[in-house]
C-alpha cells in the first residue's frame with residue numbers, strides 16, 4: 001500500500017495523543033478503494049473517539065498532524081474525528097469534533113487557536129465517507145468497521161453526494177474534472193445502486209452514458225489519472241451538467257420513499273405538487289383534515305398548527321408568484337378566506353383570525369394561511385410565527401366546520 005509507513009506513524013501519533021479515548025483509526029477514500037493517485041488523491045481517514053476532546057489535546061494533535069502532513073502526497077491528509085455515538089446509529093448531518101484538510105493548512109499555521117475553535121460542527125460529506133467506509137474501509141487501528149459503523153441510510157448517502165453536485169451548472173466551469181466525475185458517481189448510484197469513487201464513477205460514465213458525452217468523461221478521467229489539464233468547451237460542459245442533473249432528479253424522485261420535502265425544495269421541485277402527483281405521500285391524512293374543495297383550491301386544517309384552528313387554503317395549480325395568479329382564483333380564494341375566518345372565529349372562539357400568504361418560485365406553492373388569535377394572545381405579527389403545536393383532532397368541530405363551509 002502507498003504511504004504505509006506514514007500511515008503507521010500517523011496511527012501511533014494518534015494513539016499517543018488521544019490515549020484511551022481513541023477507539024479506532026479507519027482509512028477510506030481512494031487508497032482504500034484501490035484507485036489512489038499520488039498527484040490527485042488525499043489520505044482519507046476517520047478517527048473515532050469515545051468522548052469529547054479538549055482544545056489542548058486538539059492543538060497537540062493538529063501540531064503533530066501538520067508535521068506528518070509534510071510527508072503526505074500533495075493533497076495531504078483529509079480527516080475528521082467523530083464520537084462513537086454518531087456512528088451507530090448513524091447521525092446525519094454528522095457532528096464532528098475535529099477536521100483537517102489542506103484547505104485548512106494555512107489557517108492552522110497562522111492562528112492555531114482560532115482554527116481549533118472553527119473546525120467543529122456538522123458535515124454532510126461524512127454521509128458519503130461513512131458509506132465508502134462501510135464498503136471499503138480499512139481499520140488501521142481498532143475494531144472491525146462493522147462493529148463501529150452502522151449502515152448509512154440511502155436518503156442520507158444521496159443527500160451527501162447530491163450536496164456536492166447540486167450547483168453543477170455553475171461549478172462545472174470552475175472544476176470540470178471534479179464535477180464531471182462526481183456527476184457520474186451520483187448517477188451511477190441512483191441508476192444502478194453503485195457506490196463509486198471519482199475514477200470508478202468516470203469508468204461507469206464512459207460505459208453507460210449516451211455516446212455524445214463519452215469524450216468529455218474520458219477527458220475528465222484522463223486528467224484525473226494523470227497530470228494533464230482537462231480541455232473542454234464550456235458549451236459541452238454546460239450541456240453535460242444539465243443532462244446529468246435532470247437524469248439524477250428524474251430517477252431519484254420517481255420513488256417517494258427516497259425524498260423529503262426539504263430535499264425536493266433543494267432540487268427546485270414543489271413538494272405540494274409532488275405530493276399530489278404521488279398519492280398525497282407527504283400528507284397521508286389529508287382526507288381527514290380537509291374542510292372544503294372545489295376545482296380551484298382546497299382547504300384543510302394544518303397538520304402542525306400554530307394555533308387551534310390554523311387552516312390553509314391551497315391552489316390546485318402552481319404559480320410562480322402572486323402576480324401570476326388568475327383573477328378568478330384570486331377573487332374566489334379571498335372570498336372563501338373571509339368566510340372561513342368568520343367560521344373559525346365562531347367555532348374556535350378566536351378573537352381574530354390573521355391571514356398570511358406566500359407564493360414564490362418553483363418550490364413555493366400558492367397557499368393562504370389562516371391563523372386564529374385568541375383573547376389571551378397579544379395582537380401583532382408574532383402570531384404568524386407562533387410555535388407549532390400537535391394537531392388535536394376534534395371530530396365535532398371538524399363536522400361543524402365542513403358543514404358551515406359547504407356552501408361558502
Ligand SMILES: [Zn+2]
Nearest residue numbers: 270273318365
Ligand atoms: Zn406546486
